[in-house]
Amino acid sequence: MSNYYINIVYLISAVLFVFSLKWMNDPQTARRGVISGVAAMLVAVIGTLMNPAIVAVNYKWIALAVIVGTVVGVPLSWVPLTAVPQRTALSHAFGGLAAGLVGVAEFYLSFSSSGHELGHFRAAALCAEVLLGFLTFTGSLMAAGKLQEIIPTRPITYKGQNLVNIGLLGVAVIGCIVLSIDTNYKFIFPVIIFLALLFGVLLIIPIGGADMPTVISMLNAYAGLSAVAMGFVMDNKLLIIAGALDGSSGLILSIIMCKAMNRSFTNILFGAFGQVQAASAETQQRTVKSATPEDAAQIMEQAAKVVIVPGYGMAVAQAQHRVKELYDQLTKRGIIVKFAIHPVAGRMPGHMNVLLAEANIPYTDLVEMDDINPEMPQVDVALVVGANDVVNPAARTNKSSPIYGMPIIDADKAKSCLAIKRSMNPGFAGIENDLYYAEKTLMVFGDAKAVVGDIVKYLAGENNSH
Amino acid sequence: MKIDYISLLFVFVLATFIGLDVIRRVSRLLHTPLMSLTNAISAIAVVGSIIIAGQQNADFKFNIIGLVAIAASVCNIVSGFLITDRMLKMFKKREASK
Numbered sequence: 001m002s003n004y005y006i007n008i009v010y011l012i013s014a015v016l017f018v019f020s021l022k023w024m025n026d027p028q029t030a031r032r033g034v035i036s037g038v039a040a041m042l043v044a045v046i047g048t049l050m051n052p053a054i055v056a057v058n059y060k061w062i063a064l065a066v067i068v069g070t071v072v073g074v075p076l077s078w079v080p081l082t083a084v085p086q087r088t089a090l091s092h093a094f095g096g097l098a099a100g101l102v103g104v105a106e107f108y109l110s111f112s113s114s115g116h117e118l119g120h121f122r123a124a125a126l127c128a129e130v131l132l133g134f135l136t137f138t139g140s141l142m143a144a145g146k147l148q149e150i151i152p153t154r155p156i157t158y159k160g161q162n163l164v165n166i167g168l169l170g171v172a173v174i175g176c177i178v179l180s181i182d183t184n185y186k187f188i189f190p191v192i193i194f195l196a197l198l199f200g201v202l203l204i205i206p207i208g209g210a211d212m213p214t215v216i217s218m219l220n221a222y223a224g225l226s227a228v229a230m231g232f233v234m235d236n237k238l239l240i241i242a243g244a245l246d247g248s249s250g251l252i253l254s255i256i257m258c259k260a261m262n263r264s265f266t267n268i269l270f271g272a273f274g275q276v277q278a279a280s281a282e283t284q285q286r287t288v289k290s291a292t293p294e295d296a297a298q299i300m301e302q303a304a305k306v307v308i309v310p311g312y313g314m315a316v317a318q319a320q321h322r323v324k325e326l327y328d329q330l331t332k333r334g335i336i337v338k339f340a341i342h343p344v345a346g347r348m349p350g351h352m353n354v355l356l357a358e359a360n361i362p363y364t365d366l367v368e369m370d371d372i373n374p375e376m377p378q379v380d381v382a383l384v385v386g387a388n389d390v391v392n393p394a395a396r397t398n399k400s401s402p403i404y405g406m407p408i409i410d411a412d413k414a415k416s417c418l419a420i421k422r423s424m425n426p427g428f429a430g431i432e433n434d435l436y437y438a439e440k441t442l443m444v445f446g447d448a449k450a451v452v453g454d455i456v457k458y459l460a461g462e463n464n465s466h
Numbered sequence: 467m468k469i470d471y472i473s474l475l476f477v478f479v480l481a482t483f484i485g486l487d488v489i490r491r492v493s494r495l496l497h498t499p500l501m502s503l504t505n506a507i508s509a510i511a512v513v514g515s516i517i518i519a520g521q522q523n524a525d526f527k528f529n530i531i532g533l534v535a536i537a538a539s540v541c542n543i544v545s546g547f548l549i550t551d552r553m554l555k556m557f558k559k560r561e562a563s564k
Contacts, residue, residue: 072545220505
Protein backbone atom coordinates (compact mmCIF):
# COMPACT_ATOMS: atom_id res chain seq x y z
CA MET A 1 0.00 0.00 0.00
CA SER A 2 1.38 3.40 -0.88
CA ASN A 3 1.73 6.23 1.60
CA TYR A 4 -1.29 7.89 0.05
CA TYR A 5 -3.61 5.06 1.05
CA ILE A 6 -1.91 4.62 4.38
CA ASN A 7 -2.71 8.23 5.20
CA ILE A 8 -6.37 7.66 4.37
CA VAL A 9 -6.37 4.67 6.73
CA TYR A 10 -4.75 6.88 9.39
CA LEU A 11 -7.42 9.50 8.87
CA ILE A 12 -10.13 6.92 9.57
CA SER A 13 -8.25 5.86 12.68
CA ALA A 14 -7.97 9.47 13.90
CA VAL A 15 -11.71 10.02 13.49
CA LEU A 16 -12.45 6.82 15.42
CA PHE A 17 -10.15 7.95 18.25
CA VAL A 18 -12.03 11.25 18.55
CA PHE A 19 -15.36 9.42 18.68
CA SER A 20 -13.92 7.03 21.24
CA LEU A 21 -13.30 9.92 23.63
CA LYS A 22 -16.50 11.70 22.72
CA TRP A 23 -18.59 8.70 23.76
CA MET A 24 -16.99 8.77 27.18
CA ASN A 25 -19.20 11.75 28.04
CA ASP A 26 -21.96 9.47 29.30
CA PRO A 27 -21.76 6.10 31.08
CA GLN A 28 -24.42 4.79 28.71
CA THR A 29 -22.37 5.33 25.56
CA ALA A 30 -18.96 4.81 27.12
CA ARG A 31 -18.59 1.17 26.12
CA ARG A 32 -19.18 2.18 22.53
CA GLY A 33 -16.19 4.46 23.07
CA VAL A 34 -14.01 1.47 23.90
CA ILE A 35 -15.14 -0.36 20.76
CA SER A 36 -14.37 2.71 18.69
CA GLY A 37 -10.95 2.98 20.31
CA VAL A 38 -10.15 -0.67 19.62
CA ALA A 39 -11.25 -0.24 16.00
CA ALA A 40 -9.09 2.87 15.66
CA MET A 41 -6.07 1.04 17.00
CA LEU A 42 -6.61 -2.00 14.77
CA VAL A 43 -6.97 0.18 11.70
CA ALA A 44 -3.81 2.08 12.64
CA VAL A 45 -1.78 -1.09 13.18
CA ILE A 46 -3.00 -2.74 9.95
CA GLY A 47 -2.30 0.44 7.99
CA THR A 48 1.21 0.59 9.42
CA LEU A 49 1.92 -3.05 8.62
CA MET A 50 1.11 -2.22 4.99
CA ASN A 51 3.94 0.31 4.92
CA PRO A 52 6.23 -0.50 1.98
CA ALA A 53 9.29 0.21 4.15
CA ILE A 54 8.64 -2.93 6.18
CA VAL A 55 10.54 -5.93 4.89
CA ALA A 56 8.81 -9.28 4.80
CA VAL A 57 11.29 -11.17 6.96
CA ASN A 58 10.55 -8.92 9.91
CA TYR A 59 6.82 -9.70 10.15
CA LYS A 60 7.49 -12.79 12.21
CA TRP A 61 9.48 -10.75 14.70
CA ILE A 62 6.71 -8.17 14.89
CA ALA A 63 4.19 -10.95 15.50
CA LEU A 64 6.39 -12.28 18.29
CA ALA A 65 6.58 -8.86 19.95
CA VAL A 66 2.80 -8.50 19.69
CA ILE A 67 2.34 -11.88 21.33
CA VAL A 68 4.74 -10.99 24.15
CA GLY A 69 2.92 -7.70 24.72
CA THR A 70 -0.44 -9.46 24.77
CA VAL A 71 0.73 -12.14 27.18
CA VAL A 72 1.91 -9.46 29.62
CA GLY A 73 -1.02 -7.14 28.96
CA VAL A 74 -3.94 -9.48 29.51
CA PRO A 75 -3.12 -10.35 33.16
CA LEU A 76 -2.48 -6.65 33.82
CA SER A 77 -6.14 -6.01 33.05
CA TRP A 78 -7.26 -8.45 35.75
CA VAL A 79 -5.89 -6.49 38.69
CA PRO A 80 -8.32 -5.72 41.51
CA LEU A 81 -9.91 -2.31 41.10
CA THR A 82 -8.18 -1.00 44.19
CA ALA A 83 -4.91 -1.55 42.30
CA VAL A 84 -6.00 0.40 39.23
CA PRO A 85 -3.87 3.45 40.10
CA GLN A 86 -0.71 1.30 40.16
CA ARG A 87 -1.64 -0.38 36.92
CA THR A 88 -2.25 2.97 35.28
CA ALA A 89 1.10 4.31 36.45
CA LEU A 90 2.81 1.16 35.22
CA SER A 91 1.30 1.47 31.78
CA HIS A 92 2.36 5.12 31.62
CA ALA A 93 5.85 3.75 32.23
CA PHE A 94 5.55 1.33 29.31
CA GLY A 95 4.23 4.13 27.10
CA GLY A 96 7.17 6.35 28.01
CA LEU A 97 9.61 3.50 27.45
CA ALA A 98 8.22 2.77 23.97
CA ALA A 99 8.47 6.43 22.94
CA GLY A 100 11.97 6.75 24.38
CA LEU A 101 13.23 3.60 22.65
CA VAL A 102 11.85 4.63 19.28
CA GLY A 103 13.58 7.98 19.77
CA VAL A 104 16.90 6.28 20.51
CA ALA A 105 16.63 4.12 17.40
CA GLU A 106 15.68 7.11 15.23
CA PHE A 107 18.60 9.13 16.53
CA TYR A 108 21.30 6.59 15.77
CA LEU A 109 19.64 5.54 12.50
CA SER A 110 19.94 9.12 11.31
CA PHE A 111 23.70 8.65 11.19
CA SER A 112 23.85 5.17 9.74
CA SER A 113 21.37 5.33 6.90
CA SER A 114 20.51 7.89 4.28
CA GLY A 115 17.06 9.47 4.16
CA HIS A 116 16.96 9.76 7.95
CA GLU A 117 19.08 12.88 8.34
CA LEU A 118 18.28 15.08 11.28
CA GLY A 119 17.37 18.70 10.59
CA HIS A 120 17.24 21.24 13.40
CA PHE A 121 13.52 20.84 13.91
CA ARG A 122 13.63 17.06 13.73
CA ALA A 123 16.51 16.93 16.20
CA ALA A 124 14.58 19.16 18.60
CA ALA A 125 11.48 16.97 18.33
CA LEU A 126 13.62 13.90 18.88
CA CYS A 127 15.14 15.40 22.01
CA ALA A 128 11.67 16.24 23.30
CA GLU A 129 10.57 12.69 22.58
CA VAL A 130 13.36 10.98 24.49
CA LEU A 131 13.30 13.53 27.31
CA LEU A 132 9.55 13.12 27.87
CA GLY A 133 9.60 9.41 27.16
CA PHE A 134 12.34 8.48 29.60
CA LEU A 135 11.28 10.83 32.37
CA THR A 136 7.76 9.40 32.09
CA PHE A 137 9.28 5.93 32.23
CA THR A 138 11.17 6.28 35.52
CA GLY A 139 8.68 8.77 36.99
CA SER A 140 5.78 6.40 36.41
CA LEU A 141 7.74 3.44 37.75
CA MET A 142 8.39 5.43 40.92
CA ALA A 143 4.73 6.44 41.14
CA ALA A 144 3.66 2.81 40.67
CA GLY A 145 6.14 1.77 43.36
CA LYS A 146 4.75 4.33 45.78
CA LEU A 147 1.16 3.33 45.05
CA GLN A 148 2.01 -0.34 45.51
CA GLU A 149 3.88 0.70 48.67
CA ILE A 150 7.12 -0.93 47.53
CA ILE A 151 8.67 2.51 47.98
CA PRO A 152 7.77 4.60 51.07
CA THR A 153 4.71 6.70 50.22
CA ARG A 154 5.67 9.62 52.41
CA PRO A 155 7.37 12.50 50.63
CA ILE A 156 11.15 12.23 50.76
CA THR A 157 12.70 15.66 50.90
CA TYR A 158 16.18 17.04 51.35
CA LYS A 159 17.74 20.45 51.34
CA GLY A 160 18.10 22.10 47.95
CA GLN A 161 15.89 19.49 46.33
CA ASN A 162 14.13 21.92 44.02
CA LEU A 163 17.43 23.42 43.01
CA VAL A 164 18.80 19.98 42.11
CA ASN A 165 15.69 19.09 40.11
CA ILE A 166 15.46 22.35 38.21
CA GLY A 167 19.22 22.27 37.63
CA LEU A 168 19.06 18.75 36.20
CA LEU A 169 16.19 19.62 33.91
CA GLY A 170 17.97 22.82 32.88
CA VAL A 171 21.13 20.93 31.91
CA ALA A 172 19.07 18.41 29.92
CA VAL A 173 17.21 21.19 28.07
CA ILE A 174 20.47 22.99 27.27
CA GLY A 175 21.81 19.67 25.95
CA CYS A 176 18.73 19.37 23.74
CA ILE A 177 19.22 22.88 22.39
CA VAL A 178 22.91 22.32 21.60
CA LEU A 179 22.12 19.03 19.91
CA SER A 180 19.36 20.63 17.82
CA ILE A 181 21.74 23.31 16.63
CA ASP A 182 24.53 20.91 15.76
CA THR A 183 23.77 17.19 15.63
CA ASN A 184 27.48 16.38 15.49
CA TYR A 185 27.61 16.61 19.27
CA LYS A 186 26.43 13.02 19.36
CA PHE A 187 27.86 12.34 22.79
CA ILE A 188 25.27 14.68 24.35
CA PHE A 189 22.45 12.30 23.44
CA PRO A 190 23.18 9.59 26.02
CA VAL A 191 23.66 12.32 28.61
CA ILE A 192 20.14 13.61 27.87
CA ILE A 193 18.77 10.10 28.28
CA PHE A 194 20.55 9.65 31.58
CA LEU A 195 19.36 13.02 32.89
CA ALA A 196 15.78 12.27 31.82
CA LEU A 197 15.84 8.92 33.63
CA LEU A 198 17.29 10.52 36.74
CA PHE A 199 14.93 13.48 36.64
CA GLY A 200 11.92 11.15 36.48
CA VAL A 201 13.02 9.50 39.73
CA LEU A 202 13.84 12.73 41.54
CA LEU A 203 10.59 14.35 40.43
CA ILE A 204 8.44 11.71 42.14
CA ILE A 205 10.50 11.20 45.32
CA PRO A 206 9.12 14.28 47.12
CA ILE A 207 5.51 13.57 46.15
CA GLY A 208 3.19 11.99 48.68
CA GLY A 209 0.24 9.66 48.28
CA ALA A 210 -2.40 12.39 48.51
CA ASP A 211 -0.92 14.13 45.48
CA MET A 212 -0.90 11.01 43.35
CA PRO A 213 -4.10 11.85 41.42
CA THR A 214 -2.43 14.97 40.05
CA VAL A 215 0.87 13.28 39.35
CA ILE A 216 -0.72 10.38 37.50
CA SER A 217 -2.69 12.82 35.36
CA MET A 218 0.47 14.75 34.63
CA LEU A 219 2.39 11.63 33.62
CA ASN A 220 -0.57 10.76 31.39
CA ALA A 221 -0.10 14.08 29.60
CA TYR A 222 3.65 13.49 29.24
CA ALA A 223 3.10 10.06 27.70
CA GLY A 224 0.77 11.69 25.16
CA LEU A 225 3.19 14.50 24.40
CA SER A 226 6.03 12.06 23.81
CA ALA A 227 3.83 10.37 21.17
CA VAL A 228 3.25 13.80 19.62
CA ALA A 229 7.00 14.41 19.48
CA MET A 230 7.42 11.00 17.87
CA GLY A 231 4.89 12.06 15.25
CA PHE A 232 7.00 15.13 14.43
CA VAL A 233 10.14 13.01 14.17
CA MET A 234 8.54 10.37 11.95
CA ASP A 235 6.32 12.73 9.94
CA ASN A 236 3.20 10.89 11.07
CA LYS A 237 -0.04 12.83 11.60
CA LEU A 238 -1.85 9.99 13.35
CA LEU A 239 0.78 9.89 16.09
CA ILE A 240 0.37 13.63 16.52
CA ILE A 241 -3.43 13.47 16.71
CA ALA A 242 -3.68 10.52 19.09
CA GLY A 243 -0.85 11.90 21.21
CA ALA A 244 -2.53 15.31 21.36
CA LEU A 245 -5.81 13.73 22.48
CA ASP A 246 -3.99 11.88 25.22
CA GLY A 247 -1.98 14.95 26.18
CA SER A 248 -5.05 17.15 26.47
CA SER A 249 -6.79 14.50 28.55
CA GLY A 250 -3.89 14.43 30.99
CA LEU A 251 -3.79 18.21 31.05
CA ILE A 252 -7.50 18.60 31.82
CA LEU A 253 -7.40 15.95 34.53
CA SER A 254 -4.35 17.61 36.10
CA ILE A 255 -6.12 20.96 36.13
CA ILE A 256 -9.24 19.46 37.70
CA MET A 257 -7.12 17.76 40.37
CA CYS A 258 -5.17 20.94 41.10
CA LYS A 259 -8.37 22.94 41.46
CA ALA A 260 -9.83 20.32 43.75
CA MET A 261 -6.83 20.74 46.04
CA ASN A 262 -6.59 24.51 45.57
CA ARG A 263 -2.97 24.18 44.62
CA SER A 264 -0.94 25.20 41.64
CA PHE A 265 0.94 22.83 39.42
CA THR A 266 4.33 24.05 40.55
CA ASN A 267 3.24 23.79 44.16
CA ILE A 268 2.50 20.10 43.78
CA LEU A 269 5.77 19.40 41.97
CA PHE A 270 7.98 21.51 44.20
CA GLY A 271 5.96 21.88 47.38
CA ALA A 272 6.25 18.44 49.01
CA PHE A 273 2.81 18.58 50.54
CA GLY A 274 2.04 17.27 53.98
CA GLN A 275 5.34 17.42 55.71
CA VAL A 276 5.15 16.34 59.28
CA GLN A 277 5.63 19.80 60.77
CA ALA A 278 1.89 20.42 60.72
CA ALA A 279 1.24 17.48 63.01
CA SER A 280 3.61 18.48 65.76
CA ALA A 281 2.25 22.00 65.95
CA GLU A 282 -0.91 21.04 67.76
CA THR A 283 -0.55 18.73 70.69
CA GLN A 284 -3.15 20.05 73.08
CA GLN A 285 -5.64 17.43 74.12
CA ARG A 286 -9.06 17.68 72.61
CA THR A 287 -11.81 15.22 73.27
CA VAL A 288 -13.82 13.30 70.78
CA LYS A 289 -17.05 11.43 71.26
CA SER A 290 -16.99 7.85 70.18
CA ALA A 291 -19.78 5.46 69.37
CA THR A 292 -20.20 1.75 68.72
CA PRO A 293 -21.37 0.35 65.39
CA GLU A 294 -24.74 -0.35 67.05
CA ASP A 295 -25.11 3.31 67.99
CA ALA A 296 -24.22 4.25 64.45
CA ALA A 297 -26.81 1.86 63.07
CA GLN A 298 -29.51 3.30 65.32
CA ILE A 299 -28.66 6.85 64.34
CA MET A 300 -28.80 6.07 60.66
CA GLU A 301 -32.05 4.19 61.05
CA GLN A 302 -33.71 7.35 62.33
CA ALA A 303 -32.51 9.39 59.39
CA ALA A 304 -34.44 10.36 56.29
CA LYS A 305 -31.36 11.18 54.28
CA VAL A 306 -27.84 9.81 54.60
CA VAL A 307 -24.80 10.94 52.65
CA ILE A 308 -21.78 8.63 52.58
CA VAL A 309 -18.41 10.28 52.00
CA PRO A 310 -15.91 7.66 50.83
CA GLY A 311 -12.15 8.16 50.79
CA TYR A 312 -8.95 6.29 50.19
CA GLY A 313 -9.45 4.46 53.51
CA MET A 314 -12.43 2.69 51.99
CA ALA A 315 -10.23 1.45 49.17
CA VAL A 316 -7.48 0.31 51.54
CA ALA A 317 -9.94 -1.61 53.71
CA GLN A 318 -11.70 -3.00 50.60
CA ALA A 319 -14.91 -1.89 52.28
CA GLN A 320 -16.90 -1.03 49.14
CA HIS A 321 -18.97 -4.23 49.19
CA ARG A 322 -19.93 -3.75 52.86
CA VAL A 323 -20.84 -0.17 52.00
CA LYS A 324 -23.14 -1.51 49.31
CA GLU A 325 -24.83 -3.80 51.87
CA LEU A 326 -25.30 -0.78 54.11
CA TYR A 327 -26.74 1.10 51.15
CA ASP A 328 -29.18 -1.76 50.59
CA GLN A 329 -30.23 -1.93 54.24
CA LEU A 330 -30.87 1.79 54.41
CA THR A 331 -32.66 2.16 51.07
CA LYS A 332 -34.85 -0.80 52.04
CA ARG A 333 -36.09 1.32 54.93
CA GLY A 334 -36.95 4.14 52.55
CA ILE A 335 -33.94 6.21 53.56
CA ILE A 336 -32.39 8.26 50.76
CA VAL A 337 -28.70 7.39 50.44
CA LYS A 338 -26.29 9.38 48.29
CA PHE A 339 -22.54 9.24 47.89
CA ALA A 340 -20.55 12.46 47.94
CA ILE A 341 -17.52 12.14 45.68
CA HIS A 342 -14.64 14.55 46.09
CA PRO A 343 -12.54 14.85 42.91
CA VAL A 344 -9.31 13.89 44.69
CA ALA A 345 -10.71 11.17 46.94
CA GLY A 346 -8.52 8.12 46.39
CA ARG A 347 -5.31 7.81 44.46
CA MET A 348 -6.40 8.71 40.95
CA PRO A 349 -9.15 10.74 39.28
CA GLY A 350 -12.51 9.00 39.60
CA HIS A 351 -11.11 6.24 41.84
CA MET A 352 -14.13 6.16 44.21
CA ASN A 353 -16.67 6.01 41.39
CA VAL A 354 -15.09 2.89 39.99
CA LEU A 355 -14.92 1.14 43.37
CA LEU A 356 -18.54 1.93 44.17
CA ALA A 357 -19.66 0.92 40.70
CA GLU A 358 -17.81 -2.36 41.23
CA ALA A 359 -19.90 -2.89 44.36
CA ASN A 360 -23.02 -2.46 42.22
CA ILE A 361 -24.08 0.92 43.51
CA PRO A 362 -26.00 2.71 40.76
CA TYR A 363 -23.96 5.59 39.37
CA THR A 364 -27.00 7.84 39.60
CA ASP A 365 -26.43 7.92 43.38
CA LEU A 366 -22.82 9.03 43.08
CA VAL A 367 -22.94 12.81 43.41
CA GLU A 368 -20.16 15.28 42.73
CA MET A 369 -18.96 17.60 45.46
CA ASP A 370 -20.39 20.78 43.96
CA ASP A 371 -23.82 19.20 43.55
CA ILE A 372 -24.07 17.68 47.01
CA ASN A 373 -22.76 20.58 49.09
CA PRO A 374 -25.88 22.78 48.79
CA GLU A 375 -27.94 19.80 50.07
CA MET A 376 -25.73 19.06 53.05
CA PRO A 377 -27.68 21.15 55.64
CA GLN A 378 -30.75 19.01 54.93
CA VAL A 379 -28.85 15.78 55.37
CA ASP A 380 -29.50 13.95 58.63
CA VAL A 381 -26.34 11.87 58.78
CA ALA A 382 -23.06 12.27 56.96
CA LEU A 383 -21.14 9.01 57.18
CA VAL A 384 -17.43 9.45 56.51
CA VAL A 385 -15.80 6.19 55.42
CA GLY A 386 -12.05 6.48 55.16
CA ALA A 387 -12.00 10.09 53.98
CA ASN A 388 -10.04 12.69 55.90
CA ASP A 389 -8.66 15.86 54.37
CA VAL A 390 -11.56 16.18 51.92
CA VAL A 391 -14.00 16.71 54.81
CA ASN A 392 -11.76 18.84 57.00
CA PRO A 393 -13.54 22.13 57.74
CA ALA A 394 -10.15 23.70 58.48
CA ALA A 395 -9.93 24.11 54.70
CA ARG A 396 -12.70 26.71 55.02
CA THR A 397 -11.90 28.29 58.36
CA ASN A 398 -8.28 27.93 59.38
CA LYS A 399 -6.03 30.21 57.37
CA SER A 400 -2.86 28.67 58.78
CA SER A 401 -3.83 25.16 57.71
CA PRO A 402 -1.85 23.71 54.80
CA ILE A 403 -5.11 22.76 53.12
CA TYR A 404 -6.75 26.17 53.58
CA GLY A 405 -8.80 27.10 50.52
CA MET A 406 -9.19 23.54 49.26
CA PRO A 407 -12.81 22.83 48.34
CA ILE A 408 -14.26 20.21 50.69
CA ILE A 409 -17.41 18.19 51.11
CA ASP A 410 -19.37 19.97 53.84
CA ALA A 411 -19.88 16.94 56.07
CA ASP A 412 -19.79 19.28 59.06
CA LYS A 413 -22.93 21.02 57.84
CA ALA A 414 -25.04 17.87 58.05
CA LYS A 415 -27.29 17.56 61.10
CA SER A 416 -25.00 14.89 62.48
CA CYS A 417 -21.85 13.22 61.40
CA LEU A 418 -20.43 9.73 61.85
CA ALA A 419 -16.80 9.16 61.03
CA ILE A 420 -15.29 5.69 60.73
CA LYS A 421 -11.59 5.80 61.43
CA ARG A 422 -8.95 3.39 62.59
CA SER A 423 -7.52 5.67 65.27
CA MET A 424 -7.07 9.33 66.06
CA ASN A 425 -3.69 9.40 64.32
CA PRO A 426 -3.73 12.30 61.92
CA GLY A 427 -4.05 11.20 58.32
CA PHE A 428 -1.43 11.02 55.66
CA ALA A 429 -0.98 14.76 55.39
CA GLY A 430 -0.54 15.01 59.14
CA ILE A 431 -3.25 17.61 59.50
CA GLU A 432 -5.65 17.58 62.45
CA ASN A 433 -9.25 17.29 61.32
CA ASP A 434 -11.58 19.64 63.20
CA LEU A 435 -14.57 17.66 62.03
CA TYR A 436 -13.73 14.87 64.47
CA TYR A 437 -13.89 17.25 67.44
CA ALA A 438 -17.15 18.89 66.41
CA GLU A 439 -20.14 18.75 68.76
CA LYS A 440 -22.29 16.75 66.36
CA THR A 441 -19.63 14.26 65.31
CA LEU A 442 -19.43 10.74 66.64
CA MET A 443 -16.34 8.69 65.92
CA VAL A 444 -16.67 4.98 65.25
CA PHE A 445 -13.23 3.47 65.69
CA GLY A 446 -12.12 0.43 63.76
CA ASP A 447 -11.33 -0.95 60.36
CA ALA A 448 -13.78 0.49 57.80
CA LYS A 449 -14.74 -2.92 56.47
CA ALA A 450 -15.33 -4.42 59.93
CA VAL A 451 -17.26 -1.42 61.25
CA VAL A 452 -19.56 -1.12 58.24
CA GLY A 453 -20.00 -4.90 58.40
CA ASP A 454 -21.09 -4.64 62.06
CA ILE A 455 -23.52 -1.84 61.26
CA VAL A 456 -25.01 -3.92 58.46
CA LYS A 457 -25.26 -6.98 60.77
CA TYR A 458 -27.16 -4.93 63.32
CA LEU A 459 -29.53 -3.48 60.74
CA ALA A 460 -30.12 -6.87 59.11
CA GLY A 461 -30.66 -8.60 62.44
CA GLU A 462 -33.16 -6.03 63.54
CA ASN A 463 -34.92 -6.28 60.26
CA ASN A 464 -35.44 -10.01 60.76
CA SER A 465 -36.83 -9.65 64.27
CA HIS A 466 -39.68 -7.47 63.06
CA MET B 467 14.08 13.60 5.09
CA LYS B 468 11.85 16.46 3.97
CA ILE B 469 9.07 17.15 6.43
CA ASP B 470 6.39 19.81 6.17
CA TYR B 471 6.61 20.93 9.78
CA ILE B 472 4.10 23.71 9.50
CA SER B 473 1.29 21.42 8.46
CA LEU B 474 2.27 19.05 11.28
CA LEU B 475 2.05 21.94 13.73
CA PHE B 476 -1.40 22.79 12.38
CA VAL B 477 -2.48 19.21 12.97
CA PHE B 478 -1.08 19.27 16.49
CA VAL B 479 -2.73 22.54 17.50
CA LEU B 480 -6.12 21.66 16.04
CA ALA B 481 -6.04 18.14 17.52
CA THR B 482 -5.23 19.62 20.92
CA PHE B 483 -8.23 21.93 20.73
CA ILE B 484 -10.49 19.05 19.76
CA GLY B 485 -9.01 17.00 22.56
CA LEU B 486 -9.52 19.70 25.18
CA ASP B 487 -13.12 20.21 24.10
CA VAL B 488 -14.00 16.54 23.95
CA ILE B 489 -12.33 15.64 27.23
CA ARG B 490 -13.96 18.52 29.06
CA ARG B 491 -17.31 16.89 28.38
CA VAL B 492 -16.31 13.51 29.76
CA SER B 493 -18.43 12.55 32.74
CA ARG B 494 -16.56 12.93 36.02
CA LEU B 495 -17.84 9.53 37.00
CA LEU B 496 -15.67 8.07 34.29
CA HIS B 497 -12.34 9.71 34.94
CA THR B 498 -10.61 6.47 35.91
CA PRO B 499 -11.83 4.61 32.79
CA LEU B 500 -10.97 7.72 30.76
CA MET B 501 -7.43 7.52 31.97
CA SER B 502 -7.04 3.84 31.13
CA LEU B 503 -8.62 4.50 27.74
CA THR B 504 -6.20 7.32 26.94
CA ASN B 505 -3.45 5.00 28.16
CA ALA B 506 -4.40 2.61 25.42
CA ILE B 507 -4.71 5.45 22.92
CA SER B 508 -1.26 6.83 23.73
CA ALA B 509 0.07 3.38 22.87
CA ILE B 510 -0.36 4.64 19.29
CA ALA B 511 3.41 4.76 19.66
CA VAL B 512 3.06 1.22 18.35
CA VAL B 513 2.89 2.77 14.87
CA GLY B 514 6.37 4.23 15.17
CA SER B 515 7.64 1.05 16.84
CA ILE B 516 6.38 -1.14 13.99
CA ILE B 517 8.17 1.00 11.42
CA ILE B 518 11.46 0.87 13.32
CA ALA B 519 11.14 -2.85 13.94
CA GLY B 520 9.98 -3.68 10.43
CA GLN B 521 12.23 -1.67 8.17
CA GLN B 522 15.59 -2.77 6.87
CA ASN B 523 18.05 -1.20 9.29
CA ALA B 524 21.83 -1.01 9.07
CA ASP B 525 22.05 -3.08 12.20
CA PHE B 526 19.50 -5.54 13.59
CA LYS B 527 19.92 -4.07 17.06
CA PHE B 528 17.68 -1.19 15.92
CA ASN B 529 15.01 -3.71 15.01
CA ILE B 530 15.34 -5.22 18.47
CA ILE B 531 14.81 -1.82 20.07
CA GLY B 532 11.71 -1.43 17.92
CA LEU B 533 10.46 -4.87 18.91
CA VAL B 534 10.78 -4.08 22.61
CA ALA B 535 8.83 -0.88 21.97
CA ILE B 536 6.14 -2.87 20.16
CA ALA B 537 5.83 -5.27 23.09
CA ALA B 538 5.52 -2.38 25.57
CA SER B 539 2.91 -0.61 23.43
CA VAL B 540 0.87 -3.72 22.71
CA CYS B 541 0.85 -4.46 26.42
CA ASN B 542 -0.70 -1.03 26.99
CA ILE B 543 -3.18 -1.43 24.18
CA VAL B 544 -4.41 -4.81 25.36
CA SER B 545 -4.53 -4.11 29.09
CA GLY B 546 -5.80 -0.54 28.59
CA PHE B 547 -8.80 -1.44 26.48
CA LEU B 548 -9.64 -4.58 28.48
CA ILE B 549 -9.60 -2.88 31.87
CA THR B 550 -11.52 0.14 30.55
CA ASP B 551 -14.26 -2.14 29.32
CA ARG B 552 -14.20 -4.10 32.57
CA MET B 553 -14.71 -0.93 34.58
CA LEU B 554 -17.37 0.52 32.30
CA LYS B 555 -19.41 -2.68 32.54
CA MET B 556 -19.80 -1.97 36.25
CA PHE B 557 -21.46 1.41 35.84
CA LYS B 558 -25.16 0.68 36.09
CA LYS B 559 -28.25 2.75 36.51
CA ARG B 560 -30.60 1.95 39.34
CA GLU B 561 -33.11 0.04 37.17
CA ALA B 562 -30.43 -2.20 35.78
CA SER B 563 -29.03 -3.15 39.16
CA LYS B 564 -32.26 -4.70 40.39
